[in-house]
Amino acid sequence: MDISYKNICKIAFPVLVSLLVEQLIGITDTAFLGHVGEVELGASAIAGVFYLIFFVIGSGFGVGLQVLISRLNGEKKYTKLSDIFTTGLSFMVLLAVIMIFLSKLVSPAVLHAIIKSDDIYRAAMRYLDWRIFGLVFSFIITAFRAYYVGITQTKILSMCSLLMVLVNIVCNYILVFGKFGAPALGIEGAAIGSCIAEMSAAIIYLIHYAVKEKVSSFSPFKDIRRRWNDLKRIMHLSVWTMLQSFFSLSSWLVFFVLIEHLGEKQLAISNIVRSISSIPFMFTLSLSQTASSLVGNLIGEGRSSEVMRVCRKVIALCYGFSLILMVLGAVFPQTIIRLYTEDATLIQDTILPFWVMLSAYIITVPSSVIYSAISGTGNAITAFKIEILGLIVYVVYIVLLDLYYPNIALLWTSEHVYYLAMLIPSFLYLRYGRWKQTKI
Secondary structure, X not given: OOOXXXXXXXXXXXXXXXXXXXXXXXXXXXXXHHOOOHHXXXXXXXXXXXXXXXXXXXXXXXXXXXXXXXXXXXXXXXXXXXXXXXXXXXXXHHHHHHHHHXXXXXXXXXXXXXXXXXXXXXXXXXXXXXXXXXXXXXXXXHHHHHHHHHOOOOHHHHHHHHHHHHHHHHHXXXXXXXXXXXXXXXXXXXXXXXXXXXXXXXXXXXXXXXXXXXXXOOOOOOOHHHHHHHHHHHHHHHHXXXXXXXXXXXXXXXXXXXXXXXXXXXXXXHHHHHXXXXXXXXXXXXXXXXXXXXXXXXXXXXXXXXXXXXXXXXXXHXXXXXXXXXXXXXXXXXXXXXXXXXXXXXXXXXXXXXXXXXXXXXXXXXXXXXXXXXXXXXXXXXXXXXXHHHHHHXXXXXXXXXXXXXXHHHHOOHHHHHHHHHHHHHHHHHHHOOOOOOOO
């Protein structure tokens, strides 16, 4: 495994394009709805985070699947790798169906209990009622990303993601505003457009894999005992990342509920900041996922001593990208925020929270890379414990701020607190912990 800067970028770039372009689905939803109204903009924030709570359960499973695939790839056990992936993909489709049913069952009661504004509640439910069906396709996409990142063959990710965002932009334009004879569906149109976009990418992944690997059928029910054993092996890693992802997004929901209680305008501001923050975060996430895959491959090859070196290289690359974005955002905040709204007051009130969010990336970069490296070692329980510690610190901090000084800019400093609480134990464990002999 080549861990030069050039090869790290070669692996990370398609992952970045994939994540960045897919994130544009949320960004375009937010941008279109920002021109519909503040209620729709705020509702999409809470409904979007609520949707993500279901999504990250599958995403957490995908992290465990990727770790196992990268280790098997490093050990050159390609037949076993293929079996593991097929089992993981089949399970994720089943999991998506379960999550959709669960959402339909609990979402109305939960959202009604936590949302103060009736207008925002009704708009959020209209969005979620359609958006939740995209889980099937997004889980398929997550499984394929885990596979291609795990084997460090990531070119296909860019193509599928570009297709997805193009379809989403076209569908949003037609369905949100009612163009070309279609009805103007508003917030529901944004949700339907996102589902159609994800479906198009999932179909391309399935066709590409079937042709490339000469697969005639996934045969999810062939050799049930072997697949059950494979699933248990994946779940041994994934159950912790699934729980970690669930608790992480639940704390994010707490953040937005606290903001919503401050008012519809404050919620709209935070949704804009959240949407913009996804761009630099995608740079960080793509390189962090690359670090996790490289760590798994290095350990599989018996090169555990090089893990810290690859982390330093990834952090340096990540800072290089993030600092450029931070400077651009700090210098031209109004230009960026204006993509979401033409309201001059809303633009002005968003600038300070936006700057606070940008400054958090000084800590976010090393924290994310080092934490992902721990996941790459296969120490899922340790990673889970570190995440829970960070989330406890995060929730306590935002609740105390909300009680004693409910200021939206100060609430965004919670990003600094969270990632610092993650960075310290992650670094200490990777530097001094006993992870080199971990068996998965």
